[in-house]
Amino acid sequence: MTSLLKVTDLSVEYRVQGRKDPIVALDGASLDLPETGYTLGIVGESGSGKTTLGMSIMRLIERPGRIASGRVEYKGADVLQMDKEELRRYRWKEVAMVYQSAMNSLNPVKSVSQPIVEVIQNHARVPGPEARERALQLLSEVGIRKDRADDYPFEFSGGMRQRVVIALALALSPNLLIADEPTSALDVVVQRQILELLRHEMRSKGLSLIFITHDISILSELVQNVAVMYAGEVVERGPHDKVLFDPLHPYTESLLGSLVSLDSKADIERDDPAPTRRVLPLEGAGENYCKYVASCRYAFERCVRERPLLRETENGRFVACHKYS
Numbered sequence: 001m002t003s004l005l006k007v008t009d010l011s012v013e014y015r016v017q018g019r020k021d022p023i024v025a026l027d028g029a030s031l032d033l034p035e036t037g038y039t040l041g042i043v044g045e046s047g048s049g050k051t052t053l054g055m056s057i058m059r060l061i062e063r064p065g066r067i068a069s070g071r072v073e074y075k076g077a078d079v080l081q082m083d084k085e086e087l088r089r090y091r092w093k094e095v096a097m098v099y100q101s102a103m104n105s106l107n108p109v110k111s112v113s114q115p116i117v118e119v120i121q122n123h124a125r126v127p128g129p130e131a132r133e134r135a136l137q138l139l140s141e142v143g144i145r146k147d148r149a150d151d152y153p154f155e156f157s158g159g160m161r162q163r164v165v166i167a168l169a170l171a172l173s174p175n176l177l178i179a180d181e182p183t184s185a186l187d188v189v190v191q192r193q194i195l196e197l198l199r200h201e202m203r204s205k206g207l208s209l210i211f212i213t214h215d216i217s218i219l220s221e222l223v224q225n226v227a228v229m230y231a232g233e234v235v236e237r238g239p240h241d242k243v244l245f246d247p248l249h250p251y252t253e254s255l256l257g258s259l260v261s262l263d264s265k266a267d268i269e270r271d272d273p274a275p276t277r278r279v280l281p282l283e284g285a286g287e288n289y290c291k292y293v294a295s296c297r298y299a300f301e302r303c304v305r306e307r308p309l310l311r312e313t314e315n316g317r318f319v320a321c322h323k324y325s
Contacts, residue, residue, distance in 0.1 A: 010070030
């Protein structure tokens with residue numbers, strides 16, 4: 001069965017003037033959305049490659065960056081080999097993205113409905129009045145009254161602008177929505193509203209979702225599956241509950257250990273039974289070692305000699321760690 005989206009061993013690098021070696025932003029990242037309606041959260045710290053992965057799926061890596069190797073397949077078609085017209089149909093109609101800080105990118109001299117009308121007209125080729133009616137309906141669906149459709153972005157709060165951006169991404173009824181940190185600049189109350197809006201849109205439209213975040217705690221009730229990224233790699237992937245309550249990779253453990261709640265006070269105050277030890281790469285080991293080795297409490301000699309690959313350890317669970325191989 002052909003997957004909805006399949007990313008295989010994807011690597012992205014940036015050439016910087018004055019630097020001999022490129023900066024590697026993605027290093028053999030792989031993930032799979034097997035079917036329509038599949039929801040995946042991608043989590044990791046800043047600089048782990050989450051946004052680069054999202055932009056690569058959209059084939060929007062610009063110079064000095066480049067996709068060095070790997071594949072991105074959508075319904076079996078190679079996205080990296082699509083021509084201009086195929087790519088035009090793929091973006092917006094098949095896969096749409098809410099970009100990081102997108103609410104600040106709305107054109108200040110255009111009403112909030114105008115970019116939605118333009119996208120519908122340019123891609124669906126429908127008359128202006130029909131495109132406007134569709135734009136008003138989309139804005140209404142995300143909680144913006146029709147009488148505000150001709151207002152400008154500066155007249156809206158951050159949360160309302162983010163609703164406009166979500167409506168814009170949904171303009172052509174895509175099968176897959178990629179949302180990159182859509183709530184990071186919002187307060188907790190508005191953040192909850194946007195997450196609820198996304199949940200509603202997924203359920204009502206049967207959308208697939210890739211939700212990119214650095215905050216693993218907000219994924220609950222939003223996605224069914226989680227991929228954890230570290231240093232450009234996907235180091236763990238599996239069902240949401242399994243990853244969050246029974247993590248396999250040591251980095252996932254550390255992410256979850258950083259969460260503080262009222263219920264975790266006793267655990268925080270208790271001494272760590274296995275304090276972290278640092279294991280630095282051995283001299284002459286080259287670059288083929290586990291990137292997490294210097295922070296891993298479980299590291300052993302193989303970890304500094306051989307890079308672990310993402311492998312399936314049980315049905316639907318994947319991890320890149322020598323503990324499981």
